[in-house]
Amino acid sequence: MRLGVLDVGSNTVHLVVVDAHAGGPPTPMSNWKTPMRLVEYLDKKGAIDEKGQDKLIKGVALAKEMSDQFRCEDMLPFATSALRSATNSEDVLDRVEKETGVRLQILCGEDEARLTFLAVRRWYGWSAGRICDLDIGGGSLEMSIGTNENPDVACSVNLGAARLTRDWFDTDPPSKKAIAELREYIDDTLNEPAEQLLDSGPLDLAVGTSKTFRMLARLTGAAPSSAGPRVKRTLTQPGLRQLIAFISRMTAADRAELEGVSADRSHQVVAGALVAEAAMRKLQINTLHMCPWALREGVIFRQLDAGIGHKISG
Numbered sequence: 001m002r003l004g005v006l007d008v009g010s011n012t013v014h015l016v017v018v019d020a021h022a023g024g025p026p027t028p029m030s031n032w033k034t035p036m037r038l039v040e041y042l043d044k045k046g047a048i049d050e051k052g053q054d055k056l057i058k059g060v061a062l063a064k065e066m067s068d069q070f071r072c073e074d075m076l077p078f079a080t081s082a083l084r085s086a087t088n089s090e091d092v093l094d095r096v097e098k099e100t101g102v103r104l105q106i107l108c109g110e111d112e113a114r115l116t117f118l119a120v121r122r123w124y125g126w127s128a129g130r131i132c133d134l135d136i137g138g139g140s141l142e143m144s145i146g147t148n149e150n151p152d153v154a155c156s157v158n159l160g161a162a163r164l165t166r167d168w169f170d171t172d173p174p175s176k177k178a179i180a181e182l183r184e185y186i187d188d189t190l191n192e193p194a195e196q197l198l199d200s201g202p203l204d205l206a207v208g209t210s211k212t213f214r215m216l217a218r219l220t221g222a223a224p225s226s227a228g229p230r231v232k233r234t235l236t237q238p239g240l241r242q243l244i245a246f247i248s249r250m251t252a253a254d255r256a257e258l259e260g261v262s263a264d265r266s267h268q269v270v271a272g273a274l275v276a277e278a279a280m281r282k283l284q285i286n287t288l289h290m291c292p293w294a295l296r297e298g299v300i301f302r303q304l305d306a307g308i309g310h311k312i313s314g
Contacts, residue, residue, distance in 0.1 A: 001019070002019050002029070003019075003020055003303070004067035005018065005299055006063050006067070006076065007080070007295065007296055007299075008059075008060065008077070009036070009080050009082065009137055009139075010038050010137055011035065013034050016031050016032075017029045017067065020304060022305070029070065030066070032062075036056065037162060038052055038082035038086075039139055039162045039163050040052075040166060042082075048089075053092055053096075056092070056096060057096055064100055076300070077103065077105065078299060079104045080112055080140070081138065081163070082139045084106050084108065084109070093106070108156075109157075112142050113133075113154035114151060114298075115295055116133060116144065116295045117131070117144040118149050118302060119209075119295065119301060120291050121148070122293065122297070124205065129205060131146065131147075131207055132145040132285070134206075134207070134213070134276070135208070135213075136210050136275050139162065142155070143157075143197055143279065145200050145203070153197050155193045157189055159190070161271045161275065164182060164271040165270075169182075172252050173248060174248065174270060179270070179274070186274055194282035194283055198283065205289060206285040206289065207289050208235060208288035208289070209290075211262075212265075212268075213276065214260075215260055215261055215262070215272070216235055216273055217290050218233075218259065221239070229292035234289055234290065236287050237281065237285070244273045276288075
């Protein structure tokens with residue numbers, strides 16, 4: 001079965017075409033994305049402005065066209081934090097559907113965490129024991145923990161790398177004062193959810209998913225993506241602290257020259273690193289293992305498990 005998975009996130013519109021069947025891993029056939037940065041198009045009232053809507057519609061239309069070209073039997077279109085938190089999300093969804101024929105389904109933060117956890121569990125298997133997964137997106141941070149395919153605790157907070165960069169940094173590189181204030185805000189925001197996760201029991205494996213974590217791992221010495229998905233990659237607290245001291249003094253243009261940093265995310269890697277460090281510290285995690293599967297794979301598995309035609313969430 002050929003599926004098109006359309007992920008409208010805070011940073012990109014991302015279409016992955018896979019051949020998938022129940023009981024087996026999805027086989028990627030095509031991978032296309034275009035920069036979006038939707039949080040940068042939020043007006044003072046928290047609504048996505050006209051320019052942002054036009055950009056979104058163009059991206060979704062291109063993804064739909066590619067899905068048709070690859071003869072996908074079904075397309076699973078969903079949106080995450082940026083659209084979820086926009087005050088005019090329903091109006092935007094209606095306009096996207098009217099102009100592209102694609103009705104995006106907004107995932108709540110908890111569903112996003114649960115679906116990502118499902119993908120992580122499928123990658124590592126039951127022998128991994130009790131898993132904690134952290135996922136930093138452009139608009140939010142998802143955290144989950146559990147021993148089964150459905151986590152015992154799943155939560156989402158608005159600590160996305162793009163959102164924090166827009167809200168807290170007004171210079172390039174960010175000032176020491178801005179970094180200190182953001183650190184304090186991140187710590188305060190994480191207090192309650194971190195306590196919930198810690199109370200659920202001891203960990204056997206701590207996992208990081210998302211482009212932000214992969215960038216941070218690469219910057220601290222992990223193997224490049226060209227080495228393949230099965231190569232072991234980790235991120236440690238000491239390595240992350242050293243990295244923050246280094247990249248926080250650089251401009252976004254200079255960070256974009258570092259191996260493993262994409263130009264469209266170089267401006268937000270400092271905020272992402274601060275979130276990663278705080279989450280690992282609060283959860284007493286010294287080492288995170290990078291998982292190549294995340295939300296999109298979780299959406300695929302949930303759809304295959306439930307049968308085509310069922311909703312992703314729930």
